[in-house]
């Protein structure tokens with residue numbers, strides 16, 4: 001069992017530059033990086049006026065970029081394979097390109113459309129990444145945000161301030177929703193663009209604001225262990241959309257779930273009525289809304305616990321969150337449950353959208369090895385893929401690195 005490490009900014013910049021030069025035969029104007037994120041608590045509530053507490057990871061995606069003047073985007077990405085796509089900016093839009101390149105081209109398109117990116121006449125982009133793909137750590141936001149800050153700075157000559165970053169968040173969300181067609185909320189992009197070392201973000205999606213909360217696990221003798229189950233998953237498939245569909249349908253008719261009294265009961269009654277055109281089971285609607293409302297209350301409590309560095313309370317709330325995601329929102333797979341149970345004594349929970357991905361655990365420093373061993377042994381016993389491990393530290397948001 002090993003703990004995966006990641007490249008520092010100097011190495012990431014060198015690798016992105018080398019890929020750029022190898023592919024395009026010239027040198028990039030600069031290199032920008034944006035991190036993945038881990039969500040500590042507040043899951044499946046970002047699209048429901050809830051509260052989430054993520055932090056930016058040390059693992060980042062780097063984009064080496066240079067402007068063009070002919071309207072063309074040329075994109076290369078070194079992931080498992082080397083991916084390559086050229087597309088005129090004028091052709092980018094809803095559902096085009098609806099693949100990996102849509103996260104990238106879509107962010108520029110949406111940024112230009114909204115004015116978040118003042119101008120772009122084309123770009124050459126070479127990407128390398130340390131964010132594991134499809135592990136619940138938002139490789140997609142890392143991709144979007146690295147390119148968005150690059151395009152912004154190439155257009156303006158300056159690094160985006162908070163106002164500009166907020167506009168880039170919206171552009172990156174649109175890339176995901178409209179161009180790729182993944183109906184994700186705004187949690188990931190905000191963490192990737194606004195992350196700060198030593199801090200988590202407490203994001204309030206009803207107010208569309210966030211506060212930076214000190215997150216000094218180290219001082220409390222704790223480490224955040226991430227166990228990637230390596231079970232295949234994709235948010236672009238129907239499961240995520242179906243969970244969100246229930247919440248959106250109820251909120252459409254009954255208003256924000258944040259303030260809806262007796263939400264589970266109200267959702268059950270709604271589902272028995274004529275507005276439930278999708279035929280959602282009343283008990284399903286009740287369970288889903290129960291999760292969203294309780295998770296938001298729980299996450300507000302967790303933010304207060306974090307403010308006073310009360311990690312005992314925080315860890316208890318993490319476990320409660322997992323149980324609700326399992327029993328009410330029903331997004332926990334066998335592999336996730338196995339890792340949760342194995343790490344259960346330590347505030348553990350699944351993180352990300354579910355249906356695969358990772359489990360996190362806030363573990364005392366001297367128990368990291370034994371917790372990893374327990375998770376690995378449980379996976380082996382269950383006949384699941386071998387998990388891989390990372391340690392997470394609150395790190396910087398999107399920035400220029402060369």
Ligand code: ADP
Nearest residue numbers: 077079100129133134135136137138139140235
């Ligand atoms: P997550 O964001 O949790 O990692 P998603 O399903 O939201 O999972 O996004 C994963 C998708 O993002 C991949 O299937 C791929 O299309 C795209 N992607 C992520 N990182 C890269 C990369 N470095 N190069 C190319 N595409 C990437």
Ligand code: MG
Nearest residue numbers: 138139140141
């Ligand atoms: Mg994603």
